[in-house]
Amino acid sequence: MSNGSAFVKDLHFAGTAIWQVLVASVVLGAGLPVIFALGVRSLAWGTGNETGGGEGGAARPGNPMGKVLAVVLFAVVLYVLALGIYYIVVAGHGKELDFNGIWPSQVAKS
Amino acid sequence: MGVPDRPVTRHAGGVSAETLVLVLVVATALGFDFTNGFHDTGNAMATSIATGALKPRIAVALSAVMNLVGAFLSVAVALTVTNAVVKTFSAATTDPSTGTVTPAHLTMSGDALLMIVLGGLIGGIVWNLLTWLLGLPSSSSHALFGGLIGAAITANGWNGVNWVGDGTKLDGVVGKVLLPAVASPIVAALVAGLATWIIFKIIGGIAHRTSEEGFRWGQVGTASLVSLAHGTNDAQKTMGVITLALIATGHWSADATTIPFWVKLSCALAIALGTYLGGWRIIRTLGKGLVEIESPQGMAAEASSAAVILASSHLGFALSTTHVATGSILGTGLGKPGAEVRWGVAGRMVIGWLLTLPAAAVVGGVMWGIGDLLGNTAGAIVEFVILIGLAGYIFSRSRANAVGAHNVNDDWSGMPAASAPAAELTTGGVA
Numbered sequence: 001m002s003n004g005s006a007f008v009k010d011l012h013f014a015g016t017a018i019w020q021v022l023v024a025s026v027v028l029g030a031g032l033p034v035i036f037a038l039g040v041r042s043l044a045w046g047t048g049n050e051t052g053g054g055e056g057g058a059a060r061p062g063n064p065m066g067k068v069l070a071v072v073l074f075a076v077v078l079y080v081l082a083l084g085i086y087y088i089v090v091a092g093h094g095k096e097l098d099f100n101g102i103w104p105s106q107v108a109k110s
Numbered sequence: 111m112g113v114p115d116r117p118v119t120r121h122a123g124g125v126s127a128e129t130l131v132l133v134l135v136v137a138t139a140l141g142f143d144f145t146n147g148f149h150d151t152g153n154a155m156a157t158s159i160a161t162g163a164l165k166p167r168i169a170v171a172l173s174a175v176m177n178l179v180g181a182f183l184s185v186a187v188a189l190t191v192t193n194a195v196v197k198t199f200s201a202a203t204t205d206p207s208t209g210t211v212t213p214a215h216l217t218m219s220g221d222a223l224l225m226i227v228l229g230g231l232i233g234g235i236v237w238n239l240l241t242w243l244l245g246l247p248s249s250s251s252h253a254l255f256g257g258l259i260g261a262a263i264t265a266n267g268w269n270g271v272n273w274v275g276d277g278t279k280l281d282g283v284v285g286k287v288l289l290p291a292v293a294s295p296i297v298a299a300l301v302a303g304l305a306t307w308i309i310f311k312i313i314g315g316i317a318h319r320t321s322e323e324g325f326r327w328g329q330v331g332t333a334s335l336v337s338l339a340h341g342t343n344d345a346q347k348t349m350g351v352i353t354l355a356l357i358a359t360g361h362w363s364a365d366a367t368t369i370p371f372w373v374k375l376s377c378a379l380a381i382a383l384g385t386y387l388g389g390w391r392i393i394r395t396l397g398k399g400l401v402e403i404e405s406p407q408g409m410a411a412e413a414s415s416a417a418v419i420l421a422s423s424h425l426g427f428a429l430s431t432t433h434v435a436t437g438s439i440l441g442t443g444l445g446k447p448g449a450e451v452r453w454g455v456a457g458r459m460v461i462g463w464l465l466t467l468p469a470a471a472v473v474g475g476v477m478w479g480i481g482d483l484l485g486n487t488a489g490a491i492v493e494f495v496i497l498i499g500l501a502g503y504i505f506s507r508s509r510a511n512a513v514g515a516h517n518v519n520d521d522w523s524g525m526p527a528a529s530a531p532a533a534e535l536t537t538g539g540v541a
Contacts, residue, residue, distance in 0.1 A: 006277035010285040017280060017427040018293045021418060024425075025297060029417025030305035033328065033410045037312040040324035044316040077328070084335050087420055088342055089183050 032080050039073035042066045127487040128359055131224050134490045135355045138231045138497065140380045143348040145238040146250040147177065147384020150344065152393035153247070153415070153435035154336035157408035159518060160397030163326035164333075166388075166515035172330075173337040174386035180341020181349075181378030191350040194286040194428065195255045196226065196262040197272050198354070211357050218266070220358035225481045226261040227355055228490055232497050233257020233474030237466060239504045245391035245399070245513070246462040249430035251347060255287050256470030261478040263471070280427065283467075290429040291463060294418060295437030302414035302438040306445030309406045325405035332412035337385075339419050340431050345381045349373055390513040396436065398522045399455045401443030410445070411438040433463070452522075 044050050046066025083104065095106045154176075155169040164172065192198045197217050213220050234254035241248040262270040275281025280289075313321045353369045356362035362370060397403070403411070415431070415438045422429050436459060443451035480496075481489030 006274040006282075007284060009277040010274050010280055010282065010289065013280040014285060014289040014293065014427075017422075017425050018289075018297065020425050021294075021421045021427055022297050022300070024421035025301045025414065025417040026304065027417075028421065029301040029414040030308065030410075032332070032417070033305045033406070033413045034308050034312065036325070036328045036409060037309040037406065040321055041312050041316060043324065044313075044320050049320045050316050077331075081331050081335060084416060084420060085338065087424070088180065088335075088338055091342070091423060093183075 028080065032077060035073050035080075036077050039070045039077065042073060043070035046070055128221055128224075131221065131228070131486055131490045132355060132359050132361070134494050135224050135228050135231070136352055138228060138235070138494065139348050139352045139355070140376055141497075142231045142235050142238070142250075142254065142351075143345065143377050143380035144384040144387075145235050145242070146344050146348070147174075147381040148387045148389035149238050149242055149247075149250050149384075149392060150340055150431055151385045151387075151389045152396040153431045154333045154340060154412065156393045156395075156397035156435075157403055157411050157439065158326075158329045158333045159393055160403055161322070161326065161329065161405045161408045162519075163329040163405060163408065166390075166393075166518055169333075170386050170388045170515075172334060174382045176334050176337035177341035177345070177385045178378050178382035180338045180343075181345030181381055182374065183338075183342050191347045192227065192230075192258055192354060193272065194281065195272055195283050196230075196258050197266075197270055198223065210363050212363055213358055213360060216358060220360065221486055222265065223358045224355055225478060225486055225489070226258065226265050227351060228493060229261030229264075229474040229477035229481065230254060230258030231351070232477045232493055233260055233470040233472075235497060236473045236500055237470040239501055240469075241462055241466075242389060242391055243504050243508050244462075245395040246459055247392050247396055247432050247436055248459070248462045248466050249291070249432045250344065251428075251430050252287060252291065252463070252466045253470045254347070254351075255283070256467040257474030257477075259283065259467065260471030260474030260476075264475040264478045264482075286428040287467070290422075290427060291433055294422070294429040295433045295440070298414050298418045298434045298437030299441030299444065301418060302411050302441030303445035304441075305410035305414060306407050306442045307447075309410055310446055313406060322405045325409050328409035329405055329412060332409055332416055335416040336412050336419065336431070336435070339416060339423075341378075341381065343419070343423065343431070345377045348380070349377045352377065388515070390515065390518045391508070394513050394518045395455065395459075396439055398519060399452060400436070400439050400459075401449060401451050402522075403439070403442055404446075407442035407446060407449075411435070411442045414438040414441065 043066065046062050046064065046069070048062035086104065090106050151170055151173050155164070155173045158164045159166050159169045199215050199217065216223060218226075231254065234250065234257040237248070237253040237256065238250055241253075259271050272282045274284045275286075280286060349369055352373050353362060356370070356373075401407070415435045418434045418438075419429070419431060440451060440456055443449045477493045477496075480493055483489065484492055
């Protein structure tokens, strides 16, 4: 019965797709906010807004390194967001992005 | 095997009658697009509104603009959107030599297809409005698919529906609707939960105010991305449906990348206007009802939603923005130690999702039956009048416990609906 096998194939295709979506989503979807969180934490370090560490919330002088680190981390987040927008634009034109290295290029949809 | 053409003999005949039906189909499609807009505003913006990252009115305006831009970005048209569940096209979607789509590629006559599409759209709209009244986020594409399935079954029998595809790719009701509906909220919840858990580990030592302020920016950025992706995906579906109707009636013949500009413009405006209207009842459920969220969770939820939506569209895995967004928000509740997840609310949503296909299918099937009984032209007019009547009734019911920008963020337990007649339905006894 061809319907039965098509159903099994659907399950198989879905299993493959779900697995790939999960991996990509963990990297991008969890990675992005985690980098952002590191940025927020670095900024707090840089501006002396950390309250933890058992120091009773006493204000500490900021560390300039924290600010530099925060800028770098936020820049990474902005880059990924820009990639997302770029991807949507390209996909809207029926193409895909080829992540050949860090700089993506447009390719025809396979 | 092809679906036998079902000659529709009772239509009033003549070009003008068919044109009238076409006009009603286009109007109904734009109406569906509009409900699609306000039904889904919350998917992107509920978290930002709930945490105060954006004022409610600003949030819906931003989302509307992003949807408008997104709708215009989509050049490729989802012409085959109906084919996912209904056997619309015979083997070839396009003419290999010219690359155009003509009525010859369809499995049924143009007016038969119009009536199925009309029934399907009405089924989708009625379910969208009903779930909106109940404050339930549910998938607009599933509502449309359900309506189409019901109309196709009554029209062409069980075999008129594309249940499992042909085994060469993920297709059909199983591959494009059911499996993604089960998988996508779970994936989104896992990703958002993981992100939330790590975030709170990282920001554990800093002042609450500092993290709230910082993460609001992240929230706005990721929520905008979700809105943009929504505009490209969902507006495209309605554009595809309208263009298909035009092709079926011989008013347009095109390759898969050109659609009439007025179709693109009207669909973009319809979904953006719908988004701007807000769908406050659903925003409230997503932002306040499911989980009490803070800014870091909001960003985790929207980043997870954006990643799952984009990764899926990259891999050709059809899914519903609503299922993803709901899964993400639920996941942020699971990932934050001590956060409360209102499982009663989540359970009602899942019941809503399970009912979406059959409920919309019943409406779609009944609508097709009316068309069959009265003839296409009279049937289409009666169906349209019924739709207007139902929409008006649901809207008037909603006024009894109106939710808007002013009370969208009120405490969930102090629901403004508490004393209204529909309170039991609206809160499901949770309040």
